[in-house]
Amino acid sequence: MMCRSGQQPDQPDSCDHQHSGGEATATAAFAALLEDSAEELYESAPCGYLSTLMDGTVAKINATLLDWLGLAREAVVGRMRFSDLLTVGGRLYHETHFAPLLQMQGSINGIALDLRHADGDRIPVLASSVVKYGSMGKPLLIRTTLFDARDRRAYEEELLRRRAVAEEARRQAEADRARLQDALAVLQRSLLPDTLPVVPGLDTAAYYHTASPDELGGDFYDIFPVDGKRFAFFLGDVCGKGPQAAALTSLTRYTLRAAALHEPDPRSTLTTLNKVLHERYAAGGDPRYCTAIFGILEIDETTDQVFVQLASGGHPPVLILRADGTAEYLPTPGGLLIGVLPEARFTAATTTLSPGDTLLLYTDGLTEARTGTDRSSLYGEDALLDFGTRHAGAPAHDLVQALTALLDGFGDGLDDDTALLALGVPARPAARPTTRSRP
Amino acid sequence: MTPLKITVRDASTGPVWEINGALDYTTAPELREQLTTLTIRPGQRLVLDLAGMDFCDSSGITALITAHNHAQAAQADLALAAVPANTVRVLRMVGLDQVIPLYPDTDAATRP
Numbered sequence: 001m002m003c004r005s006g007q008q009p010d011q012p013d014s015c016d017h018q019h020s021g022g023e024a025t026a027t028a029a030f031a032a033l034l035e036d037s038a039e040e041l042y043e044s045a046p047c048g049y050l051s052t053l054m055d056g057t058v059a060k061i062n063a064t065l066l067d068w069l070g071l072a073r074e075a076v077v078g079r080m081r082f083s084d085l086l087t088v089g090g091r092l093y094h095e096t097h098f099a100p101l102l103q104m105q106g107s108i109n110g111i112a113l114d115l116r117h118a119d120g121d122r123i124p125v126l127a128s129s130v131v132k133y134g135s136m137g138k139p140l141l142i143r144t145t146l147f148d149a150r151d152r153r154a155y156e157e158e159l160l161r162r163r164a165v166a167e168e169a170r171r172q173a174e175a176d177r178a179r180l181q182d183a184l185a186v187l188q189r190s191l192l193p194d195t196l197p198v199v200p201g202l203d204t205a206a207y208y209h210t211a212s213p214d215e216l217g218g219d220f221y222d223i224f225p226v227d228g229k230r231f232a233f234f235l236g237d238v239c240g241k242g243p244q245a246a247a248l249t250s251l252t253r254y255t256l257r258a259a260a261l262h263e264p265d266p267r268s269t270l271t272t273l274n275k276v277l278h279e280r281y282a283a284g285g286d287p288r289y290c291t292a293i294f295g296i297l298e299i300d301e302t303t304d305q306v307f308v309q310l311a312s313g314g315h316p317p318v319l320i321l322r323a324d325g326t327a328e329y330l331p332t333p334g335g336l337l338i339g340v341l342p343e344a345r346f347t348a349a350t351t352t353l354s355p356g357d358t359l360l361l362y363t364d365g366l367t368e369a370r371t372g373t374d375r376s377s378l379y380g381e382d383a384l385l386d387f388g389t390r391h392a393g394a395p396a397h398d399l400v401q402a403l404t405a406l407l408d409g410f411g412d413g414l415d416d417d418t419a420l421l422a423l424g425v426p427a428r429p430a431a432r433p434t435t436r437s438r439p
Numbered sequence: 440m441t442p443l444k445i446t447v448r449d450a451s452t453g454p455v456w457e458i459n460g461a462l463d464y465t466t467a468p469e470l471r472e473q474l475t476t477l478t479i480r481p482g483q484r485l486v487l488d489l490a491g492m493d494f495c496d497s498s499g500i501t502a503l504i505t506a507h508n509h510a511q512a513a514q515a516d517l518a519l520a521a522v523p524a525n526t527v528r529v530l531r532m533v534g535l536d537q538v539i540p541l542y543p544d545t546d547a548a549t550r551p
Contacts, residue, residue, distance in 0.1 A: 239497050287504050291533060314533030336534035340504050345534070 048125070048146035054139055056081035056099075065146060070118035082144065087122055090114040098127070102142065106131045112149065124153040184216055191249050193222050199231050201299040202306060203358075203426055205400040209365065209407050209418040216246040219363045219419035220253055224260075229298060232260040232269075235361040235421045236292025236315060236338075248288050251280065252338075256294060266294045266311035270338060270346045274313070277339025289339035291315040293332070293361055297423065306353040306425050311346045313338035316364055316381070319388045321399065323356025323427060327388030329381070358396050358424035360388065365418030366403070369410040379410070396424030441493060443469050450549040453483030453515065459491035462499030470502040474509045481514035486548045490521035500529065507539055516540075520548040 042049060048065030052058050058076050066073055069085060076085075083091045090113045102108045107130040115123040125146040134140045188210075196204045210217050221235035234256050238248045252273060259272040270292065281288040295310030310318065312332035321327045335347035353359060362384075369379040387406065391399050399422050407414055443466035446457040454477065462470065479485055487506060489495075495503075503519070510517040520542045522530065530536045542548035 239501055282504075282508065285508075287501055287508065289501075289504070314535075316532060333531070334534050334537055336538065337500075337504075340535075341538065345537075347534075 047148070048144075050082065050144040050146065052082050052142045052144065054131075054141065056083055056142075058082065058085075059141060068117070068123055068146075068148065069115060082142075085115055087114040087116045090116070098129075102129050102131065106133075106139075112153075113146075115146070124149040126152075181214070184214070187246055188216055191216070191220055191246060191253065196223055197225065197231075199223065199297070199299075199423075201301065201304060201425065202231075202297065203396040203422075203424040205396040205420075205422045205424075207400050207404050207407075207418075207420040209404075209414065211365070211415055211417050212241075215241050216243060216249075217241065217417035218245040218249060219365070219417045220249045221361065221419050221421045222253060222257070223421070223423075224257060226260050226264045226296065230264060231297045231299075232256075232264060232295070233297065233361075233421065233423065234292055234294040235363065235419055236290050236313075237363040237365075237417075237419070238290040239288055241417075244288070248277070248281075248290065251276065252290050252292070256292070260294070260296075264296050266296060266309050267346050267348050269294050270311050270313045270335075271344070274336075274338045274344045274346075275342075278342050281339060282341075287340060289314075289337045291364075292338055293318060304355050304425060304428070306423075307350070308353060308359060309348065309350045311335065311348040313344065313346050316362065316367060319360040319362070319384060320351060320353070321358045321360065321388050321392040321394070323354060323393050325389070325392045327385055327392050329385065353423070353425045355425045356393055356427035358392075358394070358399055358422055360399065360403075361419075361421040361423075362403075363417070363419045365414065365416035366407065366420070368416060369407070369418075370413040370415070371410065375413050393427070395426065396422035399424070442466065444491075445470065445473055450486065450545075451551055452549045453479055453485055455486045455488060455545055455549060457488045457491060461494035462492055462502060463494055463496045464498040467498040467502040471505050474506055477509055477513075479510065479513045479515045483513075484516045484518055484548070485510045486518050486520055486542075486545055488520045488545045488548075489523060489526065490544070492523060492526070495523070495526045495529070499526075500533070500535070503539065504535070518542055518548045520545045 043063040045062060045064055048068060049062040050058060050065060051060040057078065058080050059078070061073065061076055066076065083094050086094055094113060098108060098111055098113070109128045111127050113125055113127050115125055117123055126149045127144060127146050129142050129144040131139045132141050132143060192208055196206055204223060206221055208217070208219065218238040218241050219236070220238070223231060223233040226232045236252065238245050238252060240248070255273050255276045256269060259269040263269065273292070277289060291314035293310055293312045293315045295308055298307040300307065310332070312335040314335055314337035315332070317329040317331050319327060320330055330349050330351050332347040332349050334345065336344040338344065367379055367381055367384055371377055371379050391402055394402070400420055403420055407418060441460040443462060444459040446459070448455050458470070460466065477485065485506065487503070507517040518540045521544050522541050527536070527541065530539070530541070
């Protein structure tokens with residue numbers, strides 16, 4: 001407390017002498033012990049003290065504050081107003097917010113202001129003020145305490161700066177992630193045909209189940225013309241996942257396409273692919289391989305029958321659904337994984353599809369899906385054969401739709417990518433004139 | 440998943456490695472790492488005893504192929520013993536049963 005009477009009228013800043021004599025003695029004893037006095041405390045307190053008239057004129061200021069400001073007492077007391085001690089910004093804030101609030105409330109607490117040092121430096125402070133009123137309730141003067149907020153302000157600025165840095169990093173990470181997902185989606189589309197080409201005399205349908213949206217899948221399929229009469233098709237599964245699997249998928253797809261155009265024979269095509277993959281990966285000590293079924297379709301326009309030659313390299317056998325309501329696998333045992341050995345043997349098979357028949361190619365995501373309440377058993381080839389028998393005679397599109405529902409039903413038991421490709425010969429319309437028997 | 444444990448011993452036909460635990464994406468690199476320490480003479484046979492292998496995925500199959508390639512590079516052979524039924528099914532599917540001989544147990548695989 002300030003205990004020196006000031007020059008102000010009504011002696012506003014004089015001390016209250018309300019303590020009992022005993023307390024005063026004890027206080028004095030402590031002060032003596034500390035070699036401190038109220039006067040000393042006021043002048044050298046670790047904060048700035050300031051008393052001003054109601055118009056802001058400085059009536060009293062402590063040494064601490066004068067030291068902060070780099071000003072002499074004579075230059076300040078009675079000559080400057082509180083707002084003169086502030087920076088331009090501080091002054092503005094004082095006039096528009098601080099002073100009006102103080103007048104209204106009689107006190108104000110912990111407001112951030114900037115003092116201006118004599119040499120122009122900015123000194124951030126936290127200001128608290130109270131209005132002292134006379135006995136008639138008339139405001140007499142304003143007492144203000146200022147705390148040095150340089151460290152605190154620096155700390156806050158550091159926090160803000162760090163938050164801005166973190167914010168920027170987060171924004172950047174989100175942008176990167178979005179860009180990566182866009183790139184992944186574009187790549188994934190480049191590994192699978194957007195739409196299957198129209199094959200005259202054949203219905204085609206495909207489906208791709210992605211196990212993880214963040215990873216490029218490892219399954220692939222395609223169908224494309226090789227000459228005026230024949231179409232080639234393939235479906236397969238590369239080992240692994242992610243960018244390396246995608247690179248392998250890409251090499252596999254383009255090799256199959258080029259090889260098929262060069263020599264449209266299933267076994268030779270797979271042999272070419274085997275050489276390419278083995279040379280590219282296994283020969284360098286990094287074995288990467290795929291399983292695939294590659295086939296050639298030849299459509300007989302007079303009978304509507306489709307002659308199919310295919311070969312398998314380590315891939316599960318295709319399923320044939322017949323128009324008569326039966327289903328069967330077309331076995332291709334012993335075909336080796338493609339890309340593992342420099343010389344590999346592939347197993348060929350042929351079949352003829354008649355109207356109403358459908359050929360189904362799939363990857364082992366389907367047959368290896370885990371089923372049962374504890375997800376301990378595999379869906380398996382027998383169950384798929386039963387499923388095929390139940391859907392025999394259905395058009396390719398309906399079959400793929402039914403299989404999609406089956407895959408959805410596996411829930412989290414389906415943890416691998418799964419590709420489906422169905423090639424069906426449309427059933428003859430029941431009342432088609434050309435098939436009606438002659439009278 | 441159980442971790443991978445590989446126990447190495449020698450038979451008259453060559454090294455026998457017992458594979459215990461899961462051979463999958465996370466553990467397959469350990470087998471590949473171990474293969475770099477393989478010492479085998481031409482004409483010998485590396486036997487992988489899979490009786491204690493409780494899981495094998497496509498990465499595990501790749502590691503078996505790597506083992507085969509290592510043995511071949513040393514003019515030696517790889518044989519698999521006591522292959523679990525599910526893995527036999529996969530090996531048949533991908534044609535590897537015709538490339539790598541399968542034996543019911545290590546005794547049969549190490550008979551000179």
